[in-house]
Structure formats: structure tokens, C-alpha cells
Amino acid sequence: MRKGEETRTRILDVAEAAVLQKGFGGTSIEELIAETGITKSGFFYHFRDKNELAKALLNRYIENDERIYDEIFSRARDLMDDPLQSFLLGLKLLSELLSDLPNGHPGCLVATICYYERLFDREIQEINRQAALTWRRRFRGMFDEIFAVYTPREQFDVDQLADMVSTVIEGGIVLSKALKEPQSLPGQILVFRSFVKLLFQPGQHA
Amino acid sequence: MRKGEETRTRILDVAEAAVLQKGFGGTSIEELIAETGITKSGFFYHFRDKNELAKALLNRYIENDERIYDEIFSRARDLMDDPLQSFLLGLKLLSELLSDLPNGHPGCLVATICYYERLFDREIQEINRQAALTWRRRFRGMFDEIFAVYTPREQFDVDQLADMVSTVIEGGIVLSKALKEPQSLPGQILVFRSFVKLLFQPGQHA
DNA sequence: GCAAAACCGTACCGGCGGTACAGGAGAGCA
DNA sequence: TGCTCTCCTGTACCGCCGGTACGGTTTTGC
Known part of the structure; x- marks a missing residue:
């Protein structure tokens, strides 16, 4: 029903922010229900245990992540016909998006889960793995298109x-957080972008 | 004294493995003392609280990390006189070292702390920040030497x-863990190595 | 042989994850 | 109007965990 979904979403919102700041172990259910204005029973009505909360959180995060990638790179595709130019524009747009976040990237839940593997069941780890594989497929598709048109200066897998x-992206998030320099992440993406540009730039052998 | 240091080290060993697998929140002191064969009183004799354990753990990890970098890149420096070739060899050696770890890289404590910022005091966060800055200085020094000899195909900060x-490295660790592909990390380092090679390869404008 | 270091044992506190279970408010429908 | 289903509230309880307190004991270096 309507009301139930709304409460569930509110719990997930509060939990996501807390988990990204303190990790799963550092986030207590009691603190979540306090901030959500719900009782303990209410919480356990929506989620059987912390593992299920993590699963819901992760799934929602990945979905949202995919949506953002879809938007950015389809917009880049609309603006640029050439696959390389489109990819480079996509990276630029991504960098700008991340640069506009006032407090920097809040953190990646997939990375958080990585550093907690033993705490969750295999299902969650598998969701995590599939997310990383989806990223691979997405960008591999883009590179395949580029390779169909351009000859790289060096062969890569x-x-x-x-x-x-x-x-x-994952490394940039970690470094941004460690350094407390939010602009580090978008900067690293632009460095990578330059590398890609370099790779397909016609050189002496072309 | 001798014995005290030994016990302390044993606690840190057990704690490091546990923290990298389950995070700080997921690692209980009781489980540490059980595995170390020590009592609770004994633990708190060595560390005032969990925060101090984290601090000691982080400091030790960073020291060890620096030692490994020192060894690898000084060995590379001995073998290659040219700063670029030396750096490229260093990356190769690093990749091989990581490739030989049977279960892959156990995880970076600096990254773990990043995803727990709110759980620890500012001192720990500052140690973390300084570690990242030390990495920056180390590799910046190498690139400075390279720039003194080579002209890059593109200007970078x-x-x-x-x-x-x-x-x-940090991103590679995360991806390796998420994908459960230990060989991903050394592979990513080699991709980066190729990018660097590409950057300083004499092109059409040279 | 003596003092300091390096523990052990025990008891206790409050917070937290989780369970159990009874009950109630509100919406939708017959 | 009454019934049912969803969506909770309230209360009581369990065991684990971080942390404190403190007294006692063994080990080590000198």
C-alpha cells in the first residue's frame, strides 16, 4: 500500500546516509528508528533483519546508480554521433555532476559492502558482484563501439x-574522502578522460 | 618490554585481518581476545578503547605500506637509470607482487577508515589524510623527475x-573485492602503466 | 629479591540486534 | 456497518558487546 512504501523509503533514506558515514556496523537500528520517528516493531515489520535492510539498500543504490549512468551517457550519445566523442563527453558530464555535489560524493555502497564481506550472506555479495559486472558490460559496450571506428595506439583487454x-570512480571516491578534497574525484575522472583521448589520438604510426 | 610488544603485535595481527574482512563495527573485541588467547583486561591494558586500537592499526598499516613502496621503487631505481623506465618497472613489480598474493589484496585500511569517518575522532582522520598526502608526494616526486627528462603528449596537473x-590501487582493490577477481587489481595497475607509457611516448609533435 | 610490567578474574553497566506477542488505527470493500 | 488486511505501536525479554572498576597474580629486567 501507499503508506507502507513511503515509510520504507524514509527508513532507507535515513539508513543510506548513516551507513555511508559510519558503515553498517556503526549504524544502529535504534538510531534509524529514532530519526525516522518509528518504533522498533515498525522497523522489523519492513525488514526482517539488518541483512535484509542492507539488501534493500544496495539494490536501491545500484538502481539509482544505473539510472544516472543511463541519463548521462544517453545524453552524451544524443549530442555526439561519434562513439569516442560521445564517451569523452559522458566522462565530462559525469565529472561535472560530481563536481557540483556540495559535500562531494557521499560514498559508494558497493565499496562499503566490499569491506564488509563477512558480515553479509552470499546473496548480497552476489548482488554486489553483478553490479560491478554490469558496469563492466556498460563501458565495454562503449569501448567496443569506439574500437570499431578508431585504432588505439596500444592494445588493451x-x-x-x-x-x-x-x-x-571507486578509487577517486576513496581518495576524495581520505584527502577530504571533494574535487579530487571529478579531477581523477578528467585525468582518465585525457588518457582515453590520448589512446585514440592518431600518432606516428597512423 | 619484550613480552608486552609481542602480545600487542599479536592483537594487531588478529585485529587487522578481522577489520579488513568485517569492518570496525563488525569486529568485536571479545572475538579478538578469544582468538589471541588473552583476557578482556589484558586487551584494555594495551588499548584504552576501540578508537586507540584503530589508531595503532592504521599507523602500523601505513608504515608497512610505505616500507613496501620504498622497497619496490628503490629496487626499480637501482635497475633502471631513466626515471620513466624506473617508474614503469616499479608499477610492473607492484603488479607482480599483488598478483602473487593467493587470496588477492586483503584490503586497504585507509579505505576502510574512509567509509567510517564518523566513527573515529579527528586524529585518525588526519592520520588517514596524511597517508594519502604522503602517497601524493611520493609519486609526484617520480613524475617531477620524469617531466625533467620527457615531454608529455598532454599537460596534466x-x-x-x-x-x-x-x-x-584503491579502486582496483574495491573492484577486485566486488568482482571476487583477485587478478583484477594487478591488471588495472598494468592498464594504468600503459597509459603512462603512452603519455610519454614520442608522438607526431615530438 | 624487588619493583615495575604484563597480565588474569570477576562483577557490573548500558546499548544494541533481535524475538515474541498482543493489540490498535486506518483504508478498502462487501 | 462490519470485516479484513496493511501498517504499525507497546511491552517485555534475551544474549552479545563495548567499556569500567578494581583487586590479585605472574613475569621480567635489573
Whole structure:
């Protein structure tokens, strides 16, 4: 029903912010229900245990993540016909989006789960793995299109190249948080963007 | 005294493995003392609270990290006179070292702390920040030497370029863990290595 | 052999994850 | 109007955990 979904969403909102700041272990259910204005029984009506909360949280995060990627790169695709130019524009748009976040990227739930593997069941770890594989497929598709048109200055494994996008984003988030420099992440993405540009720039052998 | 240090080290060993697998919140002191074969009183004799355990853990991890970097890149420096070749060899050695870890990289404590910021005091966060800054200085120094000899195909902010090393490592660890593919991390480092090679390869304008 | 270091044992506190279960308010429908 | 289903509230309870307090004991270095 309507009301139930609304409460559930509110719990997830509060939980997501808390988990990204303090981790799963550091986030108490009691604190979540206090901030949500709900009772303990109410919480356990929506989620059987903390594991199920994590699962719902992760699924929602991944969905939202995919939506953002879809928007950015489809917009880039609309503006640029060339697959390389479109990809480079997408990275630029992504960098700008992240640069506009006032407090920087709040953190990636997938990364959080990575550092908690033993705390959750295999299902959650599998969801996490599938998310990373989806990222790989997404960017691999883009690189495949680019390779159909351009000759790279060096040969790469396409999957590894595709993974590099996720690597830079995840690593950039960690570094941004460690350094307390929110602008580090968008900067790293632009560095990667330049590398990609360089890779497909016609060189002496072209 | 001798015995005290030994016990302290044993606690830190057990704690480090546990924290990297379950996070700080997911690691109980009771489980640490059980595995170490020590009593609760004994634990609190060595560490005032969990925060101090985290501090000691982080400091030790960073020291060890620095030692490994020192070894690898000084060995590379001995083998190669050219700063670029030396840096590229260092990345290769690092990749091989990580590739030889049977279960993959156990995880970076600096990254773990990032995702727990609100759980620890400012001192720990500052230690974390200084660690990331030390990485930046280390690799910035290498790039400075390279720039003194080579002309890059594209201009970069040297700090951002230096940060890219840490970004790729941290991101590679996350992706490796998420994908459950230990070989992903060394692979990503080699991709980055190729990018660096590309950057300083003489092109059409050279 | 003596003092300091390095513990052990025990008892206790409050918070937290989780369970159990009874009950109630409100919406939708017959 | 009454019935049912969803969406909760309230209360009581369990065991684990972080942390404190404190007295006692063994080990070590000198």
C-alpha cells in the first residue's frame, strides 16, 4: 500500500546516509528508528533483519546508480554521433555532476559492502558482484563501439579497459574522502578522460 | 618490554585481518581476545578503547605500506637509470607482487577508515589524510623527475597525475573485492602503466 | 629479591540486534 | 456497518558487546 512504501523509503533514506558515514556496523537500528520517528516493531515489520535492510539498500543504490549512468551517457550519445566523442563527453558530464555535489560524493555502497564481506550472506555479495559486472558490460559496450571506428595506439583487454572506469570512480571516491578534497574525484575522472583521448589520438604510426 | 610488544603485535595481527574482512563495527573485541588467547583486561591494558586500537592499526598499516613502496621503487631505481623506465618497472613489480598474493589484496585500511569517518575522532582522520598526502608526494616526486627528462603528449596537473596511482590501487582493490577477481587489481595497475607509457611516448609533435 | 610490567578474574553497566506477542488505527470493500 | 488486511505501536525479554572498576597474580629486567 501507499503508506507502507513511503515509510520504507524514509527508513532507507535515513539508513543510506548513516551507513555511508559510519558503515553498517556503526549504524544502529535504534538510531534509524529514532530519526525516522518509528518504533522498533515498525522497523522489523519492513525488514526482517539488518541483512535484509542492507539488501534493500544496495539494490536501491545500484538502481539509482544505473539510472544516472543511463541519463548521462544517453545524453552524451544524443549530442555526439561519434562513439569516442560521445564517451569523452559522458566522462565530462559525469565529472561535472560530481563536481557540483556540495559535500562531494557521499560514498559508494558497493565499496562499503566490499569491506564488509563477512558480515553479509552470499546473496548480497552476489548482488554486489553483478553490479560491478554490469558496469563492466556498460563501458565495454562503449569501448567496443569506439574500437570499431578508431585504432588505439596500444592494445588493451577491453574488459580491463572497461573496468578502469569503475576503478577510477571507486578509487577517486576513496581518495576524495581520505584527502577530504571533494574535487579530487571529478579531477581523477578528467585525468582518465585525457588518457582515453590520448589512446585514440592518431600518432606516428597512423 | 619484550613480552608486552609481542602480545600487542599479536592483537594487531588478529585485529587487522578481522577489520579488513568485517569492518570496525563488525569486529568485536571479545572475538579478538578469544582468538589471541588473552583476557578482556589484558586487551584494555594495551588499548584504552576501540578508537586507540584503530589508531595503532592504521599507523602500523601505513608504515608497512610505505616500507613496501620504498622497497619496490628503490629496487626499480637501482635497475633502471631513466626515471620513466624506473617508474614503469616499479608499477610492473607492484603488479607482480599483488598478483602473487593467493587470496588477492586483503584490503586497504585507509579505505576502510574512509567509509567510517564518523566513527573515529579527528586524529585518525588526519592520520588517514596524511597517508594519502604522503602517497601524493611520493609519486609526484617520480613524475617531477620524469617531466625533467620527457615531454608529455598532454599537460596534466602533476598532483592529479600522482593521485592517479593511489586512485587506481584503491579502486582496483574495491573492484577486485566486488568482482571476487583477485587478478583484477594487478591488471588495472598494468592498464594504468600503459597509459603512462603512452603519455610519454614520442608522438607526431615530438 | 624487588619493583615495575604484563597480565588474569570477576562483577557490573548500558546499548544494541533481535524475538515474541498482543493489540490498535486506518483504508478498502462487501 | 462490519470485516479484513496493511501498517504499525507497546511491552517485555534475551544474549552479545563495548567499556569500567578494581583487586590479585605472574613475569621480567635489573
